[in-house]
Amino acid sequence: MANPGRFTARKLDPSLSARALYGAELRYYRERGGLTLGELAEKLHIELSFLARIEQGERRFDPELAAALDELLDTGGFFTRNISAGRSAPNPDRLTPLADWERLAATIKEWDAALVPGLLQTDAYAAAVADTYAPLLSDRPTRYRWEARLSRTPVLHDPHGPRYLVVLGETALRRVLGSPATMAEQLHGIATLVRRQRITVRVLPLGATPHPTGTDGALRLMTYADETPTLHFTTHDTGTHYTDPGAVNLAHLTHDLLCAAALPPDASLALVEAAALGFRAQAPEAEAEAGREHARPLPGGAYDPAGDPPPGRDRRYSPHD
Incomplete structure (x- = not known):
């Protein structure tokens, strides 16, 4: 119970x-x-x-x-x-922030070819994403998004939270955002959640071909105990909700095919941890210490995944919800 x-x-x-x-x-x-x-x-x-x-x-x-x-x-x-x-179902377009839908979910399935998804991002990685993908935005909305991320309840650390399965493109593990220390911390946080059996991660190798519908952006599928499943699809500058059965079913198929093409969970974890060690070896001690100051440590050495900007507030920034 x-x-x-x-x-x-x-x-x-x-x-x-x-x-x-x-x-x-x-x-x-x-x-x-x-x-x-x-x-x-x-x-x-x-x-x-x-x-x-x-x-x-x-x-x-x-x-x-x-x-x-x-x-x-x-x-x-x-x-x-x-x-x-x-007995009414809430409208996903009116729930603010998106974290409320995530908290209610029974399962969350994600795919991202290029970035670590928002639910898994450490503070330092999230800041690097913002600097990389939204450098021209004013300081005020940047601060707003940053505060929204930090204030989110970390649903993946809740023992009663949703079951979470993510397929990551290997590019997300190899591309340096921020610094090697930032990447080492980010990948260590993912590995910690896997080893705590809070999440399942599968990595799609660089040599694998993703399903065509999975190449245009990132997707998040959320299912509920007694609600209509919701698809949240993002590109670099937009984020859109869908509850249409056709769109949701296609997203489920896409995610299943991506899982089939990806490495098994054990091999994926080994790849994540190897990449983390590689980045840690590249990071000077002073840089590693600076990276740790950006993260919020949780018991057991894990880091708090940051969240998303609320829908309807500057949705130009979406990498990657």
């Missing part, structure tokens, strides 16, 4: 969606009645984790549960009257 602590510490933003508002109202009425999540779940004879996910807007309401809550919490019929909101 999921740890309820990860739900109770964070208040839901009711502006995210109709269902988010519904979940926020559930919390309001529960707290007004002086009940903890555990106490309310016991009275309703349901799992604590299920109730917590409803309160966070992650699961749909059943009409029977709505009626029971109206009676138990004396809501004046609020939940029954607004059951359509409680």
Whole structure:
């Protein structure tokens, strides 16, 4: 069962969606009645984790549960009257930031031929990406994006977070962004997550031919317990959401074919770690120390992957969401 602590510490933003508002109202009425999540779940004879996910807007309401809550919490019929909101799917284009969709996901599948994806990026690598791909942007939006990355909850370090599978082009391991120290730190962080069994990484060798639909940009596929799967497709200057079944199915096929052409997980990890050692050997000690200052260490030597700029705010910068 999921740890309820990860739900109770964070208040839901009711502006995210109709269902988010519904979940926020559930919390309001529960707290007004002086009940903890555990106490309310016991009275309703349901799992604590299920109730917590409803309160966070992650699961749909059943009409029977709505009626029971109206009676138990004396809501004046609020939940029954607004059951359509409680069962609605949030619109991915209106969720801000993109991290909210990532946090809700059951699985996340990614492909990037040229860069380490945003969910895996260390602070120093993310800064190098920004310097490389957006050198002409003003300081203000650059700072905004940087702060957004640092404020993101690292979903890949959450033991209850989504299952994550990424296919990386070998170019992403070989291309130096920032410095050799930056690259060594970045690849070490990826290897640490793999060894903790939080993520699966497969590397597409330079000699392999990617599926044609995977050469135009990076893709992120997110699936949910009871929602429509979402595809987030990015190029160097745009990022677009899709929920159309045809686009999502094509992306699934593309990712499956890329996995088939990529190295197995063990060989991929060995390649990542070998590349990290190679970069570390190139990095002077002073440079390596400077690189470490950019990263936020986590217990066990891992580094916190940085996140993405919120959709709708300067979407010219996307490498790579």
